[in-house]
Amino acid sequence: MTNAFSEPAWTPEQILAFWENEYEILGSPWRQAFLSNEYVQAMCLCHPENIRKAIQVRKKVKEALAYIYQIEDDVAGRNKRLLDDFHPSHAIGITNAHHGVRTTDPFDPKREDLLFKCVMCNLKLSLLRKSKIANLENTCKSCTGEDE
Numbered sequence: 001m002t003n004a005f006s007e008p009a010w011t012p013e014q015i016l017a018f019w020e021n022e023y024e025i026l027g028s029p030w031r032q033a034f035l036s037n038e039y040v041q042a043m044c045l046c047h048p049e050n051i052r053k054a055i056q057v058r059k060k061v062k063e064a065l066a067y068i069y070q071i072e073d074d075v076a077g078r079n080k081r082l083l084d085d086f087h088p089s090h091a092i093g094i095t096n097a098h099h100g101v102r103t104t105d106p107f108d109p110k111r112e113d114l115l116f117k118c119v120m121c122n123l124k125l126s127l128l129r130k131s132k133i134a135n136l137e138n139t140c141k142s143c144t145g146e147d148e
């Protein structure tokens, strides 16, 4: 997961402040335990929006963290489904690129039907390079001087 948060990541102190606001003010020893708690530490790597949601429904920090991970899995799964549903061409494009299929590129050297062989220079060239002069068929524009 990334840390590209829309708001800054929370510190353990911020999580404690939110928790105390939701439930109860802790005594000093409990505060220290809360701040150094491994689940609270792990929570600092999560989005504050998800931390708020989780703490509001789960008082115990271990269960709150599990709740956050559940939210993140749901979001990741939903985003993947959105991409598949609404951008199928994106997935197809990736598949074709992997197979070296390029059907729309007129300069694709693998497209024999888009090529001709110049009788003057013997090069296989794109039809776009073919001479337009009527009596010089199968001659490229370089050989006829049409580029000038």
Ligand SMILES: [Zn+2]
Residues within 6 Å of the ligand: 118, 119, 120, 121, 122, 123, 139, 140, 141, 142, 143
């Ligand atoms: Zn030529």
